[in-house]
Amino acid sequence: MTIFIIEDEDMAARRLQKLIQDCEPAARILGRADGIESAVAWLKSHPKPDLIFMDIHLSDGSAFEIFSRYQVQSPVIFSTAYDQYAIQAFKHHTIDYLLKPVKLEELRQALTKYQRTAGPQTADYQLLADLIPQVRAPRRFLIRSGSTMKVVDASEAAYYFSQNKITYLVATNGKRYAIDFTMDKLEQMLDTTTFFRINRQFIISVAAIREMHTHSKSRVKIVLSPACDEEVVVSAERSPHFKRWLTNTDEDENLADV
DSSP, rough: OEEEOSSHHHHHHHHHHHHHHHHHHTTTEEEESSHHHHHHHHHSOOOOOSEEEOOOTTTTEEEEEEEEEEESSSSSEEEESSTTTTTTTSSSEEEEESSSOOOOHHHHHOOOOOHHHOOOOOOOOOOOHSSSOOOOOEEEEEEEETTEEEEEEEEGGGEEEEEEEEEEEEEESEEEEEEOHHHHHHHHSOTTTTTEEEESSEEEEGHHHHEEEEOGGEEEEEEEEEOOOOOEEEEETTTHHHHHHHTSSSOOOTTEEE
């Protein structure tokens, strides 16, 4: 069994490697990456490993971005300190989802699960996603204001943003509503062909972009419609993916001068 580890914490990577070797002495660790860029570079330049262990929060962003930049063919065991990404994880050839600190017995069970599904005639790890209920974006939001409530249709949303730990939906008519969803949860639920999370604070739709301007460090400054009082800038690590999202392509050249 050959294994590739994607983990940005040295101590966690060393501990995981030791646990793997305790469970499977014959397992061979091919390498390790600590971020999206290094992981994609390694995967593109090496034969595919039998199995990948992957953390989610990496040094340069979310590990899920790896799947948008490279067609990962190996089954994956996620190892993370966060439990809220399990449903999203099981969309990506996932064998198991282990919470840190990883326990030896849980790791052993995950490897046993991999061995049961790794054969060419039983690649059932791809079917695991079908066993997980799919989280769908709500069609309507229930808005509370004091003792009154109203319903806002999700199709009215131009963009979402967070401020002082409150998440807001900004409708196309400019009205702003506080909603009971975190930005992380919305990112998992919204249609990625329509919405994109440009930074920790904003998730925007294509239709909400009025203007775009070049900004420092290859970032993109956006003027939204309806207008926003906050400065809206695509973060440096998300800018390349944002440009590909705009053009629905794997190439950045169409927006090289944005």
